[in-house]
Amino acid sequence: MSSRNQGRSVTREGASERAVIAACESLVREYTRGSGGGWFGSGNLPTVRALDGVSLSVRRGEIVGIEGPSGSGKSTLLHLLAALDTPTAGELTVAGEDVRRRSERGRAKLRLEHIGLVFQRFHLLPALSARANVALPLVELGWSKRQRRERATSLLEDVGLGERATHRPGQLSGGEQQRVAIARALATEPDLLIADEPTGELDTATGRQVLDLFEDLGENHAIVLASHDQPTLAIADRVISLRDGRVQGADR
Ligand SMILES: Nc1ncnc2c1ncn2[C@@H]1O[C@H](COP(=O)(O)OP(=O)(O)OP(=O)(O)O)[C@@H](O)[C@H]1O
Secondary structure: OHEEEEEEEHHHHHHHHOOOOEEEEEEEEEEEEOOOOOOOOOOOEEEOOOOOOOOEEEEEOOOEEEEEEOOOOHHHHHHOOOOOOOOOEHHHHHOOOOOOHHOHHHHHHHHHHEEEEEOOOOOOOOOOHHHHHHHHHHHHOOOOOOHHHHHHHHHHHHOOHHHHHOHHHHHHHHHHHHHHHHHHHHOOOEEEEEEEEEOOOOOOHHHHHHHHHHHHOOOOOOEEEOOOOOOHHHOOOOEEEEOEEEEEEEEE
16 A cells, blocks of 8 residues: 555545445346357357356445456446446436436446546547547536636646647646546546456556556545556555455455
């Protein structure tokens, strides 16, 4: 645990009373493999159980790390928590909403209102400025151009990129692009931030800046981040270990 993290834990004695933002119980996600041809009849396709009975809850003010070898189910779990996917069985709530009861459109609304996503490879639109990238999610929320611009400018200042607002992604370093992506994830004021290998493309020093930012955001968001990287997992209050789709252990 980093020294910042230790300090944060001390200041969050009341964490257990904070609101649960995301929770799952006995979560199962199976994928069907194959096309239905060959040896397997269409009613008898092989399935892979990517998640097998995972239970977890994440509160506001808490950073939960997810670790595990390739294929252990990390991305599958993140996709479910992000309401990008629905479970085969089990319970899943995000911001008090039952994800299983929502249509695809309903899940998109849930994401827009409550969830911010940060990807390993940033996924910024190359033709748009940093500010326009950050403002983009607000278009769907019906904000005026002036409001979007103000909010994006202020978010870029918050992540230390006030001077770079008009730069395009190609004119920014990897760490700067990831900070723009974090500002974009924050645009809609999400309760839950989900990050998949957020430092995977960054060198150690640049990755550290991004982790410092996540630590600050961990004060008043629920954050789930999946990673293979020890410094990234070290900012988490708890690390859940997945093996073959099951929770093997939580370190704290
Ligand atoms: N769309 C899919 N169709 C079929 N099988 C899938 C699908 N997505 C994932 N799987 C399988 O589910 C299991 C878990 O995959 P998942 O991508 O969640 O693992 P992971 O821990 O994120 O791996 P990595 O670290 O390599 O990204 C694997 O066996 C994988 O092959």
